[in-house]
Amino acid sequence: MMLIVFLLLLLLCHSACKTQTTSCTSPEDLFPIQHEFYQPGDLIIGGMTSHIYIFHNAPSFNEIPTQKLTNEPTSIPKHYQYLLALAFAMEEINGNPNLLPNTTLGFRVLTGYYRVQLNYKATLSLLSMPFLPNFKCERQNHLISVIGGCCTETSASVATILNIYNIPQLTFGTFSPEQSDKRRFPSIYQMVPNVAYEYMGAVRLFQHFRWSWVGLVALDDDNGDRFLRAVIPLLSMNGICYSFIVKTGKRVYMEEIINILFRIQKQYPVLLDNKTNVYFAYGDPIGLHIMRLLLLAGEAASLQSLGKVWFVTSQWNFESLSEHTGLDLQTFHGALSFTLHSHQPPGFQKFLQNVRPFWAKGDHFIQEFWEKAFGCSLQHSELQEERKERCTGEEKLESIPGVFFEMNMFDHSYNVYNAAYAVAHALRAMSMSRSKYKRLEEGEKQEIHNVQPWQLHRYLRSISFNNTAGDIVHFDENGALVTSFDVTNWVTFSNGSFVRVKVGRLDPRAPQGQELTLNDDQIVWHRSFNQVVPLSECNGHCQPGSWKQKIEGNNFCCYSCRPCPEGMISDRQDMNSCVNCLEELHPNEDQNKCIPKIQSYLSRKEPLGIVLALLAISFFLITVFIFTIFVQYRDTPIVKANNRTLTYILLISLQLCFLCSLLFIGQPGKVVCLLRQTAFGIIFSVAISSVLAKTITVVLAFMATKPGSSMRKWVGKRMANAIIFSCTFIQASICSVWLSSSPPFPDMDMHSLNGKIILECNEGSEAMFYCILGYMGFLAIVSFMVAFLARKLPDSFNETKFITFSMLVFCSVWLSFVPTYLSTKGKYMVAVEIFSILASSAGLLGCIFSPKCYIIILKPELNNKEQLIRRNNKGISISPSL
Structure with missing residues (x-):
């Protein structure tokens, strides 16, 4: 199996003088490929890159290979754009007389290997020729700066040596937070923001689409472990869980195909989890190739394709080795990623259109690139592995699929472009700074003399300029480029091509929670979702409620x-x-x-209020009718019997009792709350004390009829009036204390009934309310007991039988009132009290006055004195008039 190890180092050099120097021995026997790719003038820039190798006899899946099957490296066609971006930048810089006047720049590109040991050797070869540490021949080129490494390991290993010499390195690969430590790597300037911003942006994106159940895919190496250690707690803190972790190897060997298939057999079903529709994948282009191989083999083994949403880090890219190794990209259709913000420098595409196989002297990479990209063979090609058609040299780069080459400048190419300009602007700033202290002789050529690499740090830290695309380029205090990310949607096609669609932006400098902006309508999802936003959660959403x-x-x-x-x-x-x-x-x-909430009270407009009001008015009218009869027949014996005045007082108080029940119907107000309980208590006390006075009068009258009785002096209106006044005064006193200490007031009960606000009269002091009821109960019980004891007196003098029955009804009503009142809520409490008032009042009215009305209206012949003195009057008991 083939995999990619890529390293690009760009070296800024300059000419110290115009004199001829002795060239050094070429080190190609120690370091296989070293080419001057582009050398237009005074200043030379160099670089380093690695290629693809095929390995065998590797001890395990994860180990770095130690042998190569061929000695000749193989490059990735798409990486060639990095070199073209640098060449384009050099052409612009050299063609701008205002940037570095009278100075031209060039560069040198070196190839290296993925192995750290060889990266060290490559770096030393840049500092010393031949390969002897700290030995440098006198030569024209002087190393000033290094632009290098899209792979983290490459940049870190190169920086270990460059730090010794304090040589600036502008790396366009992502550095982990541990590797961003300025104490360990003081000479590194990162052309990308801290990777932690990407991780937080991923969390914001998951939260935006409400994806709480994601799968994690990472390379099985130190970088993958660092990714998992950073991401897992970050996801957890933001309410997102991972359903599984899949680690992919970083190297694949021909001898391990069987092992890989067995591994896929175990891992691929995990990827097919129906609940997990989003994968958060970390890796470099090498990892992407391995993942594509795993998915291709997994789909072939299970006969089931994987339709998921892939969210990948900015290191990923779709690229292939040649037209024969381009794998199907349909699995990644609709993938999302953060790509480094970029704009297209004007003239870049026109520059690419002029690229031809022999377009520049010393470009030893274009032959291999051209043959791989177009599938043809150039004359004198060293790659004769298979028979190919002859290249015409007029092939167009724009005709190549995106997996091999892109005409637009994206990601790393844009960072290489900005890095070259950063070095150029740093040199310009240094030149301008020196001119302040040193006056040049008139007509002298302005050149940069005796520039040491460490001198650039001061100017790189404070550099700030607008590139030709209009973007501001400057570094923060940690030496990282201050920029943003584009949210890129990858749309793939069956022919292996793809399109990048910008659907949003991630700005690490934005206020918290506003870092991510998305245009959801522009996102193209995987075809399995039918353009519906995918769900990725452990279980369905809990709906409102x-x-x-x-x-x-x-x-x-x-x-x-x-x-x-x-x-x-x-x-x-x-x-x-x-x-x-x-x-x-x-x-x-x-x-x-x-x-x-709905306001609730016993309204006069609702059926219950109407019925109770009609009952109260009806009983009031009946009482008025009875009172009228008694007034009309006031001189008859039956009316005069048992104190006519007490009868009138009782009838009037009963009328008021029926009317006072109307105070409980309707929305309670301040005056109503003050009146209704106190009026009810006092009026009922008058009625019950009247009944009590009647009962006591009967008993005293019977006792006064006995010969020699001393009770005659107690019989009369004065005694009855004293009873009524004293009993009523006590109740009025209780009401006065209540009103003066804690009077009733309008209130709203928010909690007793769900969905309703009960408008009620708060009793203020419930103790005083129950004192009023208790006192009325006491009067009723006394009246009942006195009437009960007097029930066997001679019939012609006895009204106590009817009073006894009326008091029994009265007490029964109010004894049942208390538990019923306490068990109800809202307007039904008021209805219970009204019903008790009406029932008890009607009981007094019916039990005491219905027999008398019967005689007055229907049996007038019995309403005479002769009948009253008869001891047996057919069950009608009337006391003699007093």
Whole structure:
């Protein structure tokens, strides 16, 4: 199997003088390839790159190979654009007389290997020729700066040596947070932001689409482990879980194909998890190749394609070795990634259109690139592995699929372009700084003399300029480029080509929570989702009206949905708990929003209020009718019997009792609350004390009729009036204390009934309210006991039988009132009290006055004195008039 190891080092050099120097011995026997790719003038820039090798006899899947099958390296066609971007930058810099006047730049590109040991050798070869540490021949080129390494390991290993000489290195590969330590790597300037920004951006993107269940894919190496250590806690802190972790090897060998297939057989079913539709993948182009091989073999073994959303880090790229090794990209259709923000420098595509096989002297890479990209053979080609058609040399780069070459400047190519300009601007800043202290002789050529690499640091740290594409280039205090990321949507096609679509932006400098902006409508998803935003979660969303209950022993992203408790709501999906509404609001039926509560009181317009009001008015009219009869027949014996005045007082108090029940119907106000309980208590006290006075009068009258009785002096209106006044005064005193200490007031009960605000009269002091009821009960019980004891007196003088029965009804009503009143809520409490008032008043009215009305209206012949003195009057008991 083939894999890619790529390293690009760009070296800024300059000419110290115009004199001829002795050239050094070529080190190609020690370092296989060293080519001057582009050398237009005074200043030379060099670089280093690695190629593809085929290895065998590797001890394990993860180990770096130690043998190569061929001695000749193989390059990746797409990486050739890095060199062209640098060449284009040099052409622009040299053609701009205002940037570095009277000075030209060139560069040198060196090839190296993925192995760290050979990277060290390559770096030393740049510092010394021949390959002898710290030995440098006198030559024209002087190393000033290094632009290098899209691979982290390459940049780190090169920096280890460059730090000794304090030579600036501008790396366009991603550095991990550990490798961004300025104490370990003081001479490195990163052309990309810190990778931690990407990880946080990924979290924001997952939160934007509400993806809480993602799979993690990483290379099985130190970088992959660092990725997992950084990402897993970050996801957890933001409510996102990982469903699985798949590690892919960084090298693949022909001898391990069988082992890989066995490994795929175990891992591929994990990738097919239906709940996990989003994969967060970390890796470099090498890892992408391996992943594509794994997926291709997995689909072939399981006969099931993988339709998922891939979110990949900025190191990934779609590239291939040649037209024969380009694998199907349909699995990655609709993938998302953060790519380094870039614009197209004007003139770059025109520059690419002029590239031909022999377009520049010393370009030893274009032959291999041309043959691989176009599948043809150039004359004198050293690659004769298979028979190919002869290249015409007029092939167009724009006709090459994107996996081999792209006409637009993206990602690393744009960073190489900016890095070259950064060095040029640093040299210009140095030149301008020196001119302040040193006046040049008139007509002298302005050149940069005796520039040492360490001198550039001061100017690179503070460099800030606008490149030709309009972007500002400057570094932060940690030596990282201050820039943003583009959110790129990768749209692939069946012919192996693809299109990058910018669908958003990630700005690390934006306020927290606003770093990510997305245009959702522009995103193309994998074909398996039919352009519907994919779901990736352990279980379905908990809809509003329910809450997430953690399942014991499972990941926190896996939960069950439970309805909200009564009186609580959840107005969003996936709420961790339900919440209460404000006091004036209550949950709707679905418990997903709060709605205003309905005001509840016993209204005169509702059926219950109307019925109770009609009953009260009807009983009032009946009482008025009875009172009218008694007034009309006031001189008859039956009316005069048992104190006519007490009868009038009782009838009037009963009328007021029926009317006072109307105070309980309707919306309670301040005056109504003050009046209704106190009026009810005093009026009822008058009625019951009147009944008590009647009962006592009967007993005293009977006792006064006995010969020699001393009770005659107690019989009369004065005694009855004293009883009524004293009993009523006590109740009035209780009411006065109540009103002066804690009077009733209008109130709203928000909690007793769900969805309703009960408009009520707060009793102020419930103790005083029950004192009033207790006192009335005491009077009723005394009246009942006195009437009960006097029930066997002679019939013609006895009204106590009817009073006894009326008091029995009265006490029964009010004894049942207390538990009923306490067990009801809202307007039904008021209805219970009204009913008790009407029932007890009607009981007094019916039991005491119905027999008398019967005689007055229907049996007038019995309403005479002769009948009254008869001891047996057919069951009608009337006391003699007093």
